[in-house]
């Protein structure tokens with residue numbers, strides 16, 4: 200049932216993007232915007248492009264002859280079409296020119312590979328850097344392949360000055376009460392440092408939003424007697440495995456990773472709140488408490504639900520763990536709100552309330 204509906208969404212997405220693809224008039228003879236790419240052994244496609252290039256990503260369902268294909272179109276002329284034989288779940292990678300002025304990178308998977316297009320997102324991580332994680336892809340037998348220098352000459356991201364972190368702390372007095380000093384919770388603000396996460400409308404950066412909210416959640420929980428550990432407290436880059444080992448060593452009762460979503464700058468119509476858990480029922484209940492509270496302070500944005508997800512930080516942590524997406528930085532409803540100090544304060548209160556309700560009702 201899930202697969203059927205997601206294919207429909209993917210077809211809509213393809214149709215929309217193909218229409219959009221006809222519109223830009225790109226002068227011929229401009230060099231391809233694709234300057235380097237790598238597909239890692241963990242199934243993450245990383246790209247470097249010319250600055251502020253407009254990319255389009257497509258998903259093609261499998262048919263009788265071929266497996267799933269995901270491709271990305273870049274503006275500009277390709278000099279040398281080429282194909283690389285894949286390993287493991289990847290059958291082949293092709294770089295070609297489907298028509299004048301467009302470079303296309305195609306990843307074709309083996310016919311038995313299943314991917315949910317809803318889990319696939321092309322995220323801009325800097326003006327010249329992009330990433331798409333093939334979530335759910337079996338990584339056995341994959342090896343890292345790529346061309347070009349992914350890091351060399353990368354343009355340092357300049358943080359936009361628009362973002363003002365919260366200065367006045369949120370008032371915890373309305374939050375549920377729990378016994379003092381009984382619980383420990385790890386809060387994981389996503390991304391950080393050179394990895395801004397998603398970058399959305401008006402240059403709104405996921406890392407800024409989630410750090411601000413996370414610090415407030417931590418302060419609120421501490422005000423209720425919870426021992427809070429944060430995986431980061433400033434703009435630094437912490438890789439995913441250290442976040443997990445930090446959490447697993449901490450002896451925490453719960454782990455909450457806080458992120459903001461993004462789709463494409465062409466899809467301001469996509470907004471909403473979603474909370475992911477990996478598999479167990481305690482994590483699912485923690486996700487439900489948080490999702491409900493966040494929806495309460497986010498009127499008009501869609502409920503994308505409590506969902507199973509295979510994100511590394513919730514898959515590898517040993518305590519009940521969730522990853523919450525507090526809105527889309529590319530969404531016309533969500534982005535202006537996420538930029539507001541007041542909304543972030545309400546989100547922090549909602550997250551704290553969800554976590555406290557879980558501790559109070561589900562943990563002895």
Ligand SMILES: [Zn+2]
Nearest residue numbers: 389396458459
């Ligand atoms: Zn994120």
